[in-house]
Amino acid sequence: MTWKMNKIWTLTKKELKTFFDSLIAYILLVLFLGVTGFFTWLPSGADIFYRKQASLDSFFLICFWSLFFFVPLLTMRTFAEEKRSGTIELLLTKPVTDWQVVISKYLSSMIMIFIALLLTSPYYITIAKIGNIDHGATLSGYLGLLLLSSAYAGIGIFASSITKNQIVAVLLSLCFCVFFHLICGTLANTMSGTLGNIFNYLSSTTHFEPMARGIIDTADVIYFLSITFLGLTGAVAALSQRKLKD
16 A cells, blocks of 8 residues: 555646646646635625635635636646547556546646635634634635645546547536536526525535535545546546547
8 A cells, every 4th residue: 555655746746746846736826815815805796805704605705606617728738638649548557546546636736726815814813813713714725625626637637538639628627617617507597496405505605605614524525535536537547548549
């Protein structure tokens, strides 16, 4: 088990180095912090001062939407770039399994997302100093953002694994994400009965909002982890199919 984890960590470090060797990581981090910071602190109708509450509710709402774009842009190159450059063949000939490759891509993406969210900690510290903030609800909200990002990362990696074009990977990922992010919630509001309940359960909003309010339910955690697992499994299947064709 240890040597397997060592291989995964070695591949993860390689992926992280690739991120930071290009401008993509820095540009995405600046954009993410710029968007979340602007709408959290500056007058926007949903900012902290407008709400007049010592909470990060507005920040979590903004992140819920900004991560919808940030994560697909982050994961678009995980496999698509390697396919385009031809390095995927070299990688798959090494003594590593498809799962190890996919998990390393996932971990590197999640570390980048964790760094992005960690850089927003001054928001939390500042509000905690100026008001009586609910620490439990705040930590629960951050956990919700990580789980939401995990689901979108799984989808993004799968989308990147089935194409060699990064733009196509982003568009595919957004199409998949918009189903959970918008379509399911809309259909749940327009339907009743069993179908309405199904679409309501499939909506990411249904499972994120309670966590943003400080309520951690096992069903919500399982929902996000299930989407993550399905996305990563799809990526492994795409790699296996490529091997069979070769």
